Amino acid sequence: MMVASEAELAACVADAVDPLSIRGGDTRGMAGAGAALSVAGLSGITLYEAGALTMVAQAGTPVAEVEAALAKENQRLAFEPMNHCGVMGRQGEPTIGGVFAANVSGPRRISVGAARDFLLGVRYVDGRGVVVKNGGRVMKNVTGYDLVKLMAGSFGTLGVLSEVSFKVLPRVETQASLVLHGLDDAQAVTAMSRAMGSPFEVTGAAHDPAMRQTVLRVEGFEASVAYRIEQLKTLLRAQADDMTVLASSDSEAFWIKQRDLVAFHGDEGDIWRVTCKPSLAPALIGKAGAQAHVLDWAGGLLWLRMAQGADLRTRLGPFDGHATIVRADAQTKAQLGVFHPETAGVAKLTAGLRARFDPKGLFSPGLMGAVV
Secondary structure: OEOOOHHHHHHHHHHOOOOEEEEOOOOOOOOOOOEEEEOOOOOOEEEEEHHHOEEEEEOOOEHHHHHHHHHHOOEEOOOOOOOOHHHHOOOOOOEHHHHHHOOOOOOOHHHHOOHHHHEEEEEEEOOOOOEEEEEOOOOOOOOOOOHHHHHOOOOOOOOEEEEEEEEOEEOOOEEEEEEEEOOOHHHHHHHHHHHHOOOOOEEEEEEEOOOOEEEEEEEEOHHHHHHHHHHHHHHOOOOOOOEEEEOHHHHHHHHHHHHOOHHHOOOOOEEEEEEEOHHHHHHHHHHHOOOEEEEEHHHOEEEEEEOOOOOHHHHHOOOOEEEEEEEOOHHHHHHHOOOOOOOHHHHHHHHHHHHHHOOOOOEOOOOOOOOO
């Protein structure tokens, strides 16, 4: 079922007695069990104040529509959300509500923050069918529950987003990327960590082991970008003597491919997303036995393509981070669980929140943690 208004969404949830599978563009295959309830009909930008760097849009608004409107004002979504269609082999249009519901954050997360850091306010329907509003259109301190941050990354299990307000940023004048050639994973993490610790404002740090390329992005005014690229060359000369530079258009093209994980498009196997301390990345990669892997966030994010049904979490053992299934068949997801198992204390807190926000257990039960 597709709803066309917030009132219709609220009535649908209020009347529901069986589980609902919440979806927007349905590009990720993460909707959970239950009867399909689509908010793709809740579409459109309702307010855009370019001078205030804020936008308000209904949850089903395509990300492409948001980005097109921002481009006209020379602005952007700074956290550059990933488009999962290619890696998932799915059709559809990613929606802005889905971006914030899943806290989808791209390579620039290491410098500007995650999607949730740009979310200013939300309207959503809770499990009783009640419309709730929290936050606003400006950054400010508030008392009480920060429901805005709570909804970001909840994957529609606490409520169904109907509208989001968020902060945007100006586009940069230019960008360039320094490419270090010939490094292995451990050497790449060392180089990326050194670059991130420098004063040269690196906004992207990724490593492609198949090509043995480590790529560092710098953005800003043209003269500043040129200066910082040269300084990074000097800084990292001991790590790699073979370096090249991607100019603005080539740099932008590379980071779009990195953002959307183009390296895994069309490949078979399960895809996992592992977040960890960058220093742990080489050891975890060694334990994983992956068919292919890519590093992002200076080593803090690992994309792993595994043999079908492989239990990556068992292979990795306990570590400071999370391993999430992005693509696998239903049997593997059911057997291993999509999300990293919660500790007992966190699981109790999660169950309490879901019972409070969704007392009838309607929203994608079993998707995150146990059914309540």
